[in-house]
Amino acid sequence: MLRGLFKRVGAVLRGRAIVDDELLESLEEALIGADVSAPLAMEMVDELREATEHQHITDAEGVKQALQERVVAMLQPLEEPLNIAAEPPTVILVLGVNGVGKTTSIAKLAYHFKQQGRKPLLAAADTFRAAAIEQLEVWAERVGCDIVRQKQGADSAAVVYDAIQAAKARGHDVVICDTAGRLHTKVNLMEELKKIGRVVQREMGREADERLLVIDATTGQNAVNQVREFSQAVGVTGLLIAKLDGTAKGGILLTIAREFAIPIKLVGNGEKMQDLQPFLAKEFAEGMFD
Ligand SMILES: Nc1nc2c(ncn2[C@@H]2O[C@H](COP(=O)(O)OP(=O)(O)OP(=O)(O)O)[C@@H](O)[C@H]2O)c(=O)[nH]1
Ligand SMILES: [Mg+2]
Structure with missing residues (x-):
């Protein structure tokens, strides 16, 4: 579970x-x-005072x-389940910079x-x-589900189309669409993601x-830039915070929550396929002091 966050x-x-x-x-x-940003930490402590x-x-x-209550108040509004489309298939694009855990x-x-009981x-x-x-x-083999692929270097939007x-x-x-974490330039990456987005729009009649x-929970303040850039380029509907097991921190969630109104949908806390949980603000706040 979410033990050992905020150890300090x-x-x-x-x-x-x-x-x-x-x-x-x-x-x-x-x-x-x-990893709580300095202005936010100051604000939280002033409130506590x-x-x-x-x-x-x-x-x-x-x-x-009092601190736990404050954290719950900040994060609970962002708790949200995954969007499941009324008209299948639900299309999920998984985004992020390289190595975060996509x-x-x-x-x-x-x-x-x-x-x-679904068929991903x-x-x-x-x-x-x-x-x-x-x-x-x-x-795909381990999980026991199908995969659509082309050759390396193929057009990623064409793979999504297929x-x-x-x-x-x-x-x-x-x-569920895997996407690259790094292309030659950031501009290329964002253009590629936009192109995938257009294919989904055309084929489904709606956005993904x-x-x-x-977001890698161990990255620190840079996560804020990542959220900003992907939001501006493709519009982010939710966050998945990976590697929460690998950090005694976790304050980056508060920093992100302070800056953006983007739902936090899931947390990853291990390298196995079972290591995924819905994000629960209360559990997170309680885990802060374990
Ligand atoms: N401890 C821990 N490790 C994780 C978690 N999620 C992913 N990892 C590890 O992080 C490393 C990178 O994971 P990937 O899933 O390959 O990351 P990626 O974003 O797809 O990487 P690129 O495709 O290279 O951009 C691997 O060693 C994973 O096992 C997690 O929740 N906890
Ligand atoms: Mg990858």
Whole structure:
């Protein structure tokens, strides 16, 4: 589960009997150390200071509760399940810079849909990186689902086109599209994604039901730029936060929540296909102090 996030925050609070400026200052540092942006950490601690004064909170346990409540209040509005189209196939584009966990997350999604009794189809539309197609094929085999592929270097939008046609012909209700994390330039990447988007629009009569941006929870503040760039280029419908198991941080979720009103749909917490969970603000807030 989501253990060990915000370790430092928990450590600051543990064993403190009284609430004083020193405690609040250490808390602010701990939040920044856990990837909460500096302005947000300051704001959160100011609020806590006020809350402790008004609600006569005198011990660390009270501060912990107030902080948890604040985190839940920030993140709960962003909790949202995946969009499933009324008219199948649901088309999911999985986006993100290189190495964040896109392909692994696709395997997890496919596994999740299979568990639900659905019939997912994978589209190997990362035609750029060497061995990307083979990697997705290995996952398709493990999960036990079909995959549509072309050769490396093929037009990724053409792969998505093929996959949508195949899904319609063979009754797949979900198409999950892998995409490249890096092309020669960022401009190329965004243009390629836009082209895929146009193909989906043309073939489905609507935009992709999910443009799911994968964020690596260990990346730190740069995640904010990633959300901004993909949002501007293709419009992001939801976030999947991968590698939450690999970090004692997790504050980047708060920073992102502060800047964007994009739903956080799922979290990945391991390298296996089972390691995917819906994002739950309350669980996240509770995990902060374990
Ligand atoms: N611990 C942990 N590792 C993960 C998680 N998700 C992915 N990984 C690992 O991250 C590495 C990169 O994963 P990929 O799925 O290949 O990432 P990608 O975004 O598809 O990478 P490119 O296709 O090269 O852009 C692999 O070693 C995965 O096992 C996660 O939730 N937790
Ligand atoms: Mg990949």
